Amino acid sequence: MEEFVRLRALAAPLMRDNIDTDVIIRIDRLVGGRPDEVGKYAFELLRYLPDGGENPDFVLNREPFRRAQILLAGANFGCGSSREPAVWALQQMGFRCVVAPSFGDIFFANCFQNGMLPVVMERRTVEAIAAEVEADAAHGFVTVDLQKQTIVSPSGKEFRFEIEPARREALLHGLDEIGMTMRREAEIAAFQSRDRNRRPWIYR
Amino acid sequence: MGRTLFDKIWDEHVVADLGNEVALMHVDLHLMHDLGGGPGFRMLAEKGYRVRNPELTFATADHAVSSAPGRTEDTNPVGGRLLRMLRAASAANGIRMFDLGSDGQGIVHVIGPEMGLSLPGMTIVCGDSHTCTHGGVGALAFGIGSTELVHVLATQTLVQRRPRRMRVTMDGAPAAGVTPKDMILHLIGLVGAAAGSGFAVEYAGAAIRALGVEGRLTICNLSIELGAKIGMVAPDDATFEYIAGRPMAPKGEMWERALAHWRNLNSDGDAEFEREVRFDSGALAPQVTWGTSPEHVIAIDGRVPDPDGAIDAGRRASMRAALEYMDLKPGARLEGLPIERVFIGSCTNSRLSDLRAAARVAKGAKVASRVRAWVVPGSTGVKRAAEAEGLDRIFRDAGFEWREPGCSLCVGANGEMVDPGKRCVSTSNRNFVGRQGPGARTHLASPVSAAAAALAGCLVDVRKLGVEPWKNS
Incomplete structure (x- = not known):
């Protein structure tokens, strides 16, 4: 997994609540599609017009936001379906970090499996950063520092964020969760052996 | 202090405490479907792992199959390809699959309870966000992404954070024309689609107790639309009657042992919830x-x-x-x-x-x-x-x-x-x-x-x- 330590990049505001994973990537692009090609279909119904052309009104189609690597979003971002390609689609668009007041729980967990940093910040803070970015988009550079757990707005305002320590550690060092659990095989075997006596009906 | 239903099931599944409310949890039942199944097995193979507990894993086809009368597996051609991938991988890994046309085929969250696969007190996962449905039988069930799915196949465990606890008490008795669907939609409108984010929700109260298991499954199904990946109802006699005799349910002496265990699965009177919501279901319209x-x-x-x-x-x-x-x-x-x-x-x-x-x-x-x-x-x-x-x-x-x-x-x-x-x-x-x-x-x-x-x-x-x-x- 790719490490995430510090990122200074353009931010794009998509300040609408309840952006669900169906909107991020449609399911019919996953059925039979290639996982490494989902990026071009990200936000498909917002990003493209019915004739296939780009929708000029969609914020991520506009300069300089099409080069943004940090997404500022409304509450409940990534709600809905558990589809992990929603994270892959954002990554393939170039995003490495999403800042929002709240996230869908499964999307939030999926981010950490892929080196994507989801940052929870108070709504008014996300809105304040988004307002700065919108006021001067060309200079809308935001710095996300996972080591220091801070976000610095374009004008230099610094905000601290909380993140669960194990997840921070895994992102900082690009640790693979499955590999780490594989090392606990003895504990898993011991658990199952005890559990088999206690709850034999589980082991069919 | 007393423990909630959620805490009791959680505590029983901790393989290793990783600190800061993070635990390596045992997964009792892993359900797979046609959309994520085949690709999941492919990811597993790419990473060089094998299925650790095929006997705890079951598969069926639901997402990509056609529902047309007289359908075949190729009525939807892309679905046919996904189905064959899942079938081949299930066979190769010793996983039981409920195939098209057989008893047990259907929507994964319908067949789990129906076949007696989903039981009270279990941890159940599936690569689908509506896995919370199985909470209707008193299981701790939630949806996972593709990497977590591979984690479960390879280790039969997951690394999870202990969520906060919310109790939703639905009092009263709904009027004619008002169903479990209306009760849960009303709740989502009341508290919002992000209210359950970071929570495991327990549904309680007279209106929930009066529901059969199917109505409870409907209620728990929409937990994820409330923002909560886990929703559950404490099992009771209605649950046990529903499960008894189902094809994969425990039988004989095993049933008696399971039943004795399940009867302890409820929130203690002094258990505390970080959030409580309450409303009168008798006042609702469709x-x-x-x-x-x-x-x-x-x-x-x-x-x-x-x-x-x-x-x-x-x-x-x-x-x-x-x-x-x-x-x-x-x-x-x-x-x-x-x-x-x-x-x-x-x-x-x-x-x-x-x-x-x-x-x-x-x-x-x-x-x-x-x-x-x-x-x-x-x-x-x-x-x-x-x-x-x-x-x-x-x-x-x-x-x-x-x-x-x-x-x-x-x-x-x-x-x-x-x-x-x-x-x-x-x-x-x-x-x-x-x-x-x-x-x-x-x-x-x-x-x-x-x-x-x-x-x-x-x-x-x-x-x-x-x-x-x-x-x-």
């Missing part, structure tokens, strides 16, 4: 969504709200976009709004009690000429049981299409979609933009409200049809 989030819901006799009344800019933006997509104006009435499609099905509302309730409304009536109405039973078992009591004939006589089990119109992954700009009254769980097809306009409602809309050709207050109170099967 609910219907107007927008593109399940929180965009009102009583059928209400009016579409004005975005200007919302406190947050983000919520206002979401409501404005929803009104535009749904082609509705603030203050509009939903009752009388013409519709083109009706879908009765999905992991929310495709069980026998749902179909019975809808059939009571449809009996002897006719679907409006402007409407194409589908009934898609949730599983082969539900389909057979419904046909045995003649529900298929009632639906067909009324002009509904009676179809084969699968996710069908809920998910747009099987070639079955609603045309752009058309309105569909759907018993499913998501009214998201494009969920039922690009440009499709979804109004979520109960099976009885959906059946009534099919007959009227428009959204309608089912109470005016003199409908009976909800019945458990």
Whole structure:
């Protein structure tokens, strides 16, 4: 997994609540599609017009936001379906970090499996950063520092964020969760052996 | 201090405490489906791992199969490819699969409880967000992504954070025409679609206790639309009666041991919840969504709200976009709004009690000429049981299409979609933009409200049809 330590990049505001994973990537692009090609279909119904052309009104189609690597979003971002390609689609668009007041729980967990940093910040803070970015988009550079757990707005305002320590550690060092659990095989075997006596009906 | 139902199940599954409320958890049951199954096995192989506990893993085909009468696995060609991938990988890894046409095939969240796979006190995962459904039998069940799915295949465990606990108490007794679907939609409207984020929700109260297991499965199914990946109801005699005798349920002495264990699965009287929500289900009207989030819901006799009344800019933006997509104006009435499609099905509302309730409304009536109405039973078992009591004939006589089990119109992954700009009254769980097809306009409602809309050709207050109170099967 790719490490995430510090990122200074353009931010794009998509300040609408309840952006669900169906909107991020449609399911019919996953059925039979290639996982490494989902990026071009990200936000498909917002990003493209019915004739296939780009929708000029969609914020991520506009300069300089099409080069943004940090997404500022409304509450409940990534709600809905558990589809992990929603994270892959954002990554393939170039995003490495999403800042929002709240996230869908499964999307939030999926981010950490892929080196994507989801940052929870108070709504008014996300809105304040988004307002700065919108006021001067060309200079809308935001710095996300996972080591220091801070976000610095374009004008230099610094905000601290909380993140669960194990997840921070895994992102900082690009640790693979499955590999780490594989090392606990003895504990898993011991658990199952005890559990088999206690709850034999589980082991069919 | 007492422990909640959630805590009791969680504590029993901790393989290793990783500190800071993080634990390596044992997974008792892993359910797989056609959409994520084949790709999941491919990821597993790419990473060089093998399936650790194939006997705790079960598979079925639901998302990408066609629901067309007389379907074959290639009626939807892409679905056929996914199905064969899953079939081959299941066979190669020693995993039992409920294949097309066999008992046990159906929507994964319908067949789990129906086959007696999903049991109280279990940890259950599946690469699908509606896995919370299985909480209806008192399991700790939640949806996972593809990397977590591989983690489970390889280790039979998951690294999880202990969520906060929320209790939702539904008091009273719902009026005729008000179903479990209306109760949970009302809750989402009341507290919002993000309220459950970071929580495990327990549903309690007289209105929940009075429900049979199928109604509880419906309630728990929409937990994820509340923002909570876990929703559950403490098991009781109704649960045990429901499970007893099911094909994969414990039998004989094993049943007695399991039962003794399950009887302890409830929240202690002094257990504390970080959030409590309470309402009187007796005061509810049938609910219907107007927008593109399940929180965009009102009583059928209400009016579409004005975005200007919302406190947050983000919520206002979401409501404005929803009104535009749904082609509705603030203050509009939903009752009388013409519709083109009706879908009765999905992991929310495709069980026998749902179909019975809808059939009571449809009996002897006719679907409006402007409407194409589908009934898609949730599983082969539900389909057979419904046909045995003649529900298929009632639906067909009324002009509904009676179809084969699968996710069908809920998910747009099987070639079955609603045309752009058309309105569909759907018993499913998501009214998201494009969920039922690009440009499709979804109004979520109960099976009885959906059946009534099919007959009227428009959204309608089912109470005016003199409908009976909800019945458990």
